[in-house]
Amino acid sequence: MIFKQVFDQKSSTYTYIIASSKGREALIIDPVLENVEEYLKLLTELDLKLVKVIDTHIHADHVTGASKLKDKTNCATIMGENTPANSVEIKVKDEEIIKLDHLKIRALYTPGHTSDSYSFLMDNYLFSGDTLLINGTGRTDFQNGDSKDAYNSIFNKLLKLPDETFLYPAHDYKGEKVSTIGKEKKQNPRLQVSSVDEYIDIMNNLNLKKPSEIEANVSRNINLGA
Numbered sequence: 001m002i003f004k005q006v007f008d009q010k011s012s013t014y015t016y017i018i019a020s021s022k023g024r025e026a027l028i029i030d031p032v033l034e035n036v037e038e039y040l041k042l043l044t045e046l047d048l049k050l051v052k053v054i055d056t057h058i059h060a061d062h063v064t065g066a067s068k069l070k071d072k073t074n075c076a077t078i079m080g081e082n083t084p085a086n087s088v089e090i091k092v093k094d095e096e097i098i099k100l101d102h103l104k105i106r107a108l109y110t111p112g113h114t115s116d117s118y119s120f121l122m123d124n125y126l127f128s129g130d131t132l133l134i135n136g137t138g139r140t141d142f143q144n145g146d147s148k149d150a151y152n153s154i155f156n157k158l159l160k161l162p163d164e165t166f167l168y169p170a171h172d173y174k175g176e177k178v179s180t181i182g183k184e185k186k187q188n189p190r191l192q193v194s195s196v197d198e199y200i201d202i203m204n205n206l207n208l209k210k211p212s213e214i215e216a217n218v219s220r221n222i223n224l225g226a
Helices: 033-045 066-073 147-155 181-187 196-204 214-221
Strands: 002-008 013-019 025-029 049-054 076-080 090-092 097-100 103-109 118-122 125-127 166-168
Touching: 002 033, 013 033, 025 097, 033 049, 033 066, 049 066, 049 097, 066 076, 147 196, 166 181
Parallel strands: 025 049, 049 076, 076 090, 125 166
Antiparallel strands: 002 013, 013 025, 097 103, 103 118, 118 125
């Protein structure tokens, strides 16, 4: 397997390039529009063919590069079936398997940050989108977010994975690149709660500013960044 993690400075977004070393087919998770040329250069350098691009959810803080990547490579676009983006070619269901040569990636419906949030599990690599972050969790105060749903997605689905599962989120604001499920259980301050009500109370009192370009970004991302 070939694996690359690319960081976007402006939005603190992580984009992931995954490929089969045997068949040279590649998949990109959560591409950022401004970085499309960088991804294409990496694909060329590694002699890879982009066949699929996934967005974990409709992002509010950056514009996806999915549509531009499709224009450039004719790759298939993928999101969870709960997405409002009608132009997505393949809408996967909870527990559905996405194949990439011999690699298998399992879609996990993990709503809460947004109503369309999905995570993706490949072997012991978890790509958690904004649902579970390193030492944090995704906010739940816009795009049909729901703190109770987030609690259920995190505690009853993601934290049930083996402790050694690697956690690769869609964002990090402190330079952290990877964690594990076991480490988050012990160290993530948002997860040190004794009940769903306690978690909801924490999330309801974050008082975070909304992303400055949320309306424009969401509008474009519903059209895959076109």
